[in-house]
Amino acid sequence: MCPAGFYCQTTQLGGSVVPKLCPAGHFCPPGSKNGSKQRCRRGTYSPDQQLASQEECRPCPAGFYCAVEGLTEPSGRCLPGYWCIWGAQVSNPTDGVTGAVCPAGRFCEDGDVSGDCRAGYFCDVRSFRHDQAICPPGFYCPEGTPSPVPCDSGTYAPLSGNVSPEDCRPCLSGHFCNGTGQEVWQGLCSTGFYCPPGQISPRPSAHRCPSGFFCPAGSPAPVPCESGTYQALEGRERCNTCPTGFYCDPDPDSSGVSMPALCPAGHYCPSSTSFISVLPCPAGTYGPKTGASSKSDCEACPAGMYCSSEGLHKPTGYCYAGYYCSQGAVTPMPITPRVPFDVQFPQNDICPAGHFCPNGTRSPVPCPPGSYSMAAGLSAQEECQPCPPGHYCAQPGLSDPSQALPCSAGYVCKEGSSVSCPSDDVHGYRCPAGFYCPSGTSIKIPCDPGTYSPMPGASICLPCPAGSSCLHVSTVEPLSCPRGSYCPAMTAAPIPCPAGTFNPLEGALTSASCKRCPAGRYCHGEANWEPDGLCSAGYYCEGEAADAIPQKTSLFPLNGPCPAGHYCPEGTRNPKPCPVGTLKNTTGSLLHCWVAPPHPLPHWAVPAKHWL
Secondary structure (H helix, E strand, C coil), X not given: CCCCCEEEEECCCCXXXXXXXXXXXXXXXXXXXXXXXXXXXXXXXXXXXXXCCHHHCEECCCCEECCCCCCCCCCEECCCCEEECCCECCCCCCCCCCEEECCCCEEECCCCEEEECCCCEECCCCCCCCCCEECCCXXXXXXXXXXXXXXXXXXXXXXXXXXXXXXXXXXXXXXXXXXXXXXXXXXXXXXXXXXXXXXXXXXXXXXXXXXCEECCCCCCCCEECCCCEECCCCCCCCCEECCCCEECCXXXXXXXXXXXXXXXXXXXXXXXXXXXXXXXXXXXXXXCCCCCCCHHHCEECCCCCCCCCCXXXXXXXXXXXXXXXXXXXXXXXXXXXCCCCCCCCCCXXXXXXXXXXXXXXXXXXXXXXXXXXXXXXCCCXXXXXXXXXXXXXXXXXXXXXXXXXXXXXCEEECCCCCCCCCCCCCCEEECCCCEECCCCCCCCEECCCCEECCCCCCCCCEECCCCEECCCCCCCCCEECCCXXXXXXXXXXXXXXXXXXXXXXXXXXXXXXXXXXXXXXXXXXXXXXXXXXECCXXXXXXXXXXXXXXCCCCCCCCCEEECCCEEXXXXXXXXXXXXXXXXXXXXXXXXXXXXXXXXXXXXXXXXXXCEC
16 A cells, blocks of 8 residues: 555556655545545645645645645735635635634735724725725824724814824814814804803803803803993893993903992993093082982082012022023023013013012012012012102002102102002091192191181192181181171181271171271270270260270361360260350360350459359
């Protein structure tokens, strides 16, 4: 019997048998003859000789196929897009045992799985390239993606070739992106709502426009109502005009205007008024009530109302005081070349004028209100200069005293004031009664005699009213003009009524209030409020007598001795004529008349006198 691995055939000479090696691609069981050697089956091959059984034929290797029987080597590479596992009989096997279509997410370039699909691309079944199909907009494709992964709702991806969820952009502010796999945003945010990035609805319930703000279509954030407008309700697309009698200013806590504020006393507010445009009542008027809407609502009133080497493993230290370091500083004392000053301080530099920079400052700190600094490089707030007296520095970061404004009339500003109307007694105070304080004053100024100031906060002194006197400086309340005097307007010291006159009443306005001393009485000296007494006997006081023994004047020529033919008792209002039968031929102090003699006699013969 022919041995295994050989086949035997009879020769032509004498019929002898000669065993021969079984050829490659075949196998020869024991007893094989020339015509009975067997081919290796499809899906196998053998490059070797002397095989005794099919089991010794080699299975077609991965990536190759063996299409016919008796192969000494594989027929060739399997087709791109197919995976020949082992023993493939065709170039595109799909039985799942000898081979299959290339699995999704991978690519099969030469009949075998070559690797995962490249990030930014996707590979469905039968893919034969690592970049088989580019990932479309609205999707992302990590490495080994079998099919594109849609971007989440609220995001979008306008470009192709995205590789991760991070390539999906949040929906643009002011817009919404509803649904997955969006290439672009779908529309604008609805009126009355606002849409931060990443919204999936045009009317997000969590982002309803709050009161004090308005939200037109496409709003990325609520827009605060401007000064002079307000909005009391939520979900509105516009603000309302501030009504008359109110002013509308942003709330310091929210920056919006949700409710109008009542116009303050002393002012009036037309429609659309903001606090800065609140109109004061004109000089000489005041507004005792809140809510005034026009100038006609004002009533007469007094004046006055108002911030080192390479190879370091940590920072060297803090920037020095007097400097600031925004980013990228290489020295603790940076100096940037002089460029136009930017309020955002994007550079590293010496601390600018109007600011101070403590140790480790990231951004200059402005000198607080009430101070300024002309110098650069300040390191502490205490180095800021106080606002000059008579002025106030309301804004932080002032770099020159010329930027300070004069203090309001009716107030005194000491140095360091930050408001126009200080009242803390440290930086200033309201002008006290009896003084006046014009705009920009650093000291209170006393009212001169003849003027007064009855209330605090005066910018001028008032003239002393007629009928009153303001004798001293700093008069707060005028005194009523005393009896015996008169006081025109702006009187400092009362003017005494002259001798011969008197004034019995207080509050006299003019000299006409000084009455002439009546007949029979005299008014001695000045400032009489009543006559001093009766004129002396033997004298006649016709009027305006300044003494008990009067002197005649141009107005009262009869003032003086009692005239001849008359006698004048004490305080007589009129000289009395001598009775019939008597006479008085002299003037002067004689109190009585003579009895006339029966016949004329020489003077030396006149008998003794008889007085009546």
